[in-house]
Amino acid sequence: MYDAALMRLENAPQMKLYVTLTSPYARLARILVVEKTLEGRVEIIEAKTRTVGSPFYAINPSGRVPYLVDDAGVGTEDSQLICAYLDGLDGKPWLRHALTEGDWPYRRFEATARSFCDGISVWVREMSRPENERSPAVLAHEVARSQRMADFFAALVNDPLMNGPASMGQLLLAVSLEIAGKRGPADLVVGRAALAAWLRRLSGYPAMRATAPR
Numbered sequence: 733m734y735d736a737a738l739m740r741l742e743n744a745p746q747m748k749l750y751v752t753l754t755s756p757y758a759r760l761a762r763i764l765v766v767e768k769t770l771e772g773r774v775e776i777i778e779a780k781t782r783t784v785g786s787p788f789y790a791i792n793p794s795g796r797v798p799y800l801v802d803d804a805g806v807g808t809e810d811s812q813l814i815c816a817y818l819d820g821l822d823g824k825p826w827l828r829h830a831l832t833e834g835d836w837p838y839r840r841f842e843a844t845a846r847s848f849c850d851g852i853s854v855w856v857r858e859m860s861r862p863e864n865e866r867s868p869a870v871l872a873h874e875v876a877r878s879q880r881m882a883d884f885f886a887a888l889v890n891d892p893l894m895n896g897p898a899s900m901g902q903l904l905l906a907v908s909l910e911i912a913g914k915r916g917p918a919d920l921v922v923g924r925a926a927l928a929a930w931l932r933r934l935s936g937y938p939a940m941r942a943t944a945p946r
Contacts (some may be wrong), residue, residue, distance in 0.1 A: 746802075750791065756907040766938070767826055767937070782916060798814050817844060828898070829900055848885070855870075855874040878912060906931060
């Protein structure tokens, strides 16, 4: 019995990843956990955010997700940092990351995809408020922005940046398009056939399917 308990302890996840299942940024980290087969090392914990007195605030004072506590007990916030860390644990990175100062075309692409994700997230958060507290101006602004940016990426769909090896920029764009269609302002690939085909390819990744929004 003692040996079995010790074995369970030794095999217990050493890291804790705090997420919400509706956050596209937390989903990025969850994608990396699946893709890098880290399920045995990383325990995924649903955090209560935007809740008065949430115990999560004692772990991460900002209350934002994702938040990773590594096996040394050190906490890290920010999806970009967390994903880069998880991706590099085995010394064989899967994703292209915007970490090189001179990699301007890719860095611009990733930054624009992140801006797209930011806008969709603002719309979703605004809609989560009671109806009488929502800002029509904010909602209208984000709807218009999402359409402009979908047009931008549809025009870029044949660029190597969107078709080369997997990158954080590609994942940001894919999770943004999926959340927009599931919980956001609109299905932004409707009427954009090439972008729809691109999304189908990215959505076919096993780690994307395993973390798809419900």
